[in-house]
Every structure is written in C-alpha cells, then in structure tokens.
Amino acid sequence: MRSSFRILLAGLFVAGAISEASADNYPSRPIRWLVPYAAGGGSDTLARMIAPEMSKRLGQSIVIENKPGAASAIAAAEVARSAPDGYTIFSADNGTLVYNPALYKKLAYAPKDFRPVSLIARSPLILVVGPESKAQSVKELFEQIKSQPGKISHASAGPGSPHAMAMELVKARVGLDMVHVPYRGGAPALQDVAAGQIPMTMTDFSSAAGMIATGKIRALAFANDKRMD
Numbered sequence: 500m501r502s503s504f505r506i507l508l509a510g511l512f513v514a515g516a517i518s519e520a521s522a523d524n525y526p527s528r529p530i531r532w533l534v535p536y537a538a539g540g541g542s543d544t545l546a547r548m549i550a551p552e553m554s555k556r557l558g559q560s561i562v563i564e565n566k567p568g569a570a571s572a573i574a575a576a577e578v579a580r581s582a583p584d585g586y587t588i589f590s591a592d593n594g595t596l597v598y599n600p601a602l603y604k605k606l607a608y609a610p611k612d613f614r615p616v617s618l619i620a621r622s623p624l625i626l627v628v629g630p631e632s633k634a635q636s637v638k639e640l641f642e643q644i645k646s647q648p649g650k651i652s653h654a655s656a657g658p659g660s661p662h663a664m665a666m667e668l669v670k671a672r673v674g675l676d677m678v679h680v681p682y683r684g685g686a687p688a689l690q691d692v693a694a695g696q697i698p699m700t701m702t703d704f705s706s707a708a709g710m711i712a713t714g715k716i717r718a719l720a721f722a723n724d725k726r727m728d
Contacts, residue, residue: 525584525585526557526558526559526585526586527559528559528586529559529560529561529562529586530557530559530560530561530562530585530586530587530588531561531562531564531586531587531588532546532550532561532562532563532564532588532589532590533564533565533566533574533577533578533587533588533589533590534546534563534564534565534566534574534589534590535566535567535568535571535572535573535574535575535589535590535591535592535595536565536567536571536656536657536683536684536685536686537565537567537682537683537684537685537686537687538565538684538686539684539686539687539690539706540656540684540685540686540703540706541622541685541702541703541704541705541706542590542592543563543565543684543686544705544706545590545619545620545705546563546590547563549619550563567657567683567684568657568683569657569658569659570594570595570598570599570656570657570658570659570660570663571591571592571594571595571599571657571660572595572599572603572606572607572608572659574589575589575591575595575599575606575607575608575613576606576607576608578608578612578613579607579608579609579612579613580607588616590619591613592660592661593661594659594660594661594664595610596610596613598659598660598661598664599659602659603659620705622703622704622705623703623704623721623722623723624661624662624665624701624702624703624704624721624722624723625701625702625703625704625707625718625720625721625722626640626666626669626699626700626701626718626719626720626721626722627689627692627699627700627701627702627707627710627711627716627717627718627719628640628692628698628699628716628717628719629692629693629694629695629697629698629699629716629717630693630714630715630716630717631695632698632699632717634719636719637719637720640699640719641673641675644675644676644677645674645675645676648676649676649677649678650678651677651678651698652677652678652679652680652697652698653666653677653678653679653680653697653698653699653700653701654680654681654682654688654689654691654692654697654699654700655679655680655681655682655688655700655701656681656682656683656684656685656688656702657681657682657683657684658679658681660681660685661703662685662688662700662701662702662703663679663681663701665701665722666679666700666701667679669701680697685700685702685703685706686706688700688702689702689706689707689710689716692716693710693715693716701722704721
C-alpha cells in the first residue's frame with residue numbers, strides 16, 4: 500500500500516514580520532525556538548542539529564524549548580501570541596498547518612499568523628513494531644490485527660499528528676479495528692514500542708532510524724512512493 504504521507508517540518512516560523520526599525524540590527528538578543536513535540540523525536544533532533552550552526556552565523560544564542568501537546572497546537576498558539584519581532588520561532592509540520600485547521604473548529608492560532616522562513620526536512624512515515632513482534636511483514640501484522648478486532652493498540656505522536664492521521668488512513672483502507680494510544684510526541688511512543696509496552700506505531704523515519712539500526716524496533720513498511728535503502 501502506497502501513501503504520500505510525510506512529515507514536513509515546515510521550517511522556522513515567526514509570529515508576524517520583523518519591523519523595518521529592528522531589521523538592521525536583528526538579532527540583538529537570544530532567539531527562542533519552540534519544538535512542539537517531546538525531546539528526542541524527529542523535530543527535536545533536527546532543531547538541535549541546526550541550532551548550533553544557526554547560532555554561530557547569527558551571532559546569538561538559540562534556546563530550544565520543548566512544548567508538546569495538542570498535536571503541536573500548544574506551541575503554535577504561544578508563538579502566535581508572541582511579539583512579531585522574530586525572536587520566537589518554532590518547527591511546524593503539516594499537522595500544525597493543515598490537519599489541525601481541518602480537524603478542530605476552534606484553534607488559538609491560524610496558519611496566517613505565521614511567516615515561513617525555511618523548509619527544514621522531509622521525512623517519510625514508517626510503520627514499526629517491537630523486536631518481540633511475531634509479525635515479519637505487513638501482511639502478517641494485518642492478519643494478526645484482523646484476528647483480534649479492537650484488542651490490538653498502536654501508538655502515535657498525538658491526536659491529529661501526521662503519524663496518527665497516516666495510521667487512521669491505513670486502518671480505514673485495510674479495515675482494521677485498533678485502539679489508538681496517543682503520546683506527547685514520537686519519541687516516548689517509540690520508547691514504549693521498543694520496551695514492548697505497545698505493539699506498534701507509525702512514526703517518521705528521522706525519529707526511528709537509530710532504533711532500527713540497533714535492532715530496538717523493526718520496520719515493516721514505509722509510506723513512501725520509493726524504496727528506502
């Protein structure tokens with residue numbers, strides 16, 4: 500089954516625009532970077548990889564703050580309320596800008612509140628299971644789920660996240676009856692899958708790559724139109 504679902508870390512977003520008066524000496528103080536997911540996930544890892552070089556080039560420190568919850572809406576709302584001076588930025592994904600506005604009648608922010616600065620990364624979603632799972636293929640996994648309707652659970656990075664939405668699409672197309680267990684980010688979900696606390700999760704490759712390489716979790720399928728080697 501092929502799917503185009505991907506995590507699009509839609510770069511750094513600022514609330515509003517930097518005024519002309521402050522543009523000449525920007526930045527003149529530290530920058531706050533909000534990551535809307537828990538520490539250790541793909542968004543957090545990318546931010547912490549980019550921030551040192553960005554700080555060096557800008558000549559100012561960048562303070563990364565994890566603010567998970569509500570499928571990135573908590574962090575997004577805080578950025579939207581901040582001063583439009585470019586000193587509060589955050590990592591937004593397609594859940595922040597596309598899914599949340601479509602899923603929720605009321606949000607404390609709107610996509611128009613932000614100005615995009617740069618695309619950070621694209622990462623295909625991936626279906627993974629714990630190392631003790633008996634399923635060696637997607638077919639075997641789906642057969643197990645169908646044999647126990649409503650009894651097998653899957654983790655996600657939170658309701659409305661790209662991870663959760665991708666799994667809901669799979670469930671709808673294949674006809675799977677499962678229990679959704681939302682977490683406050685992809686990293687804690689992956690940790691519980693690796694520990695055998697929950698059978699599986701749909702996550703982003705950037706978060707799962709290290710655990711796959713060390714055998715802590717096992718990949719069964721990529722939601723990508725090309726094979727990942």
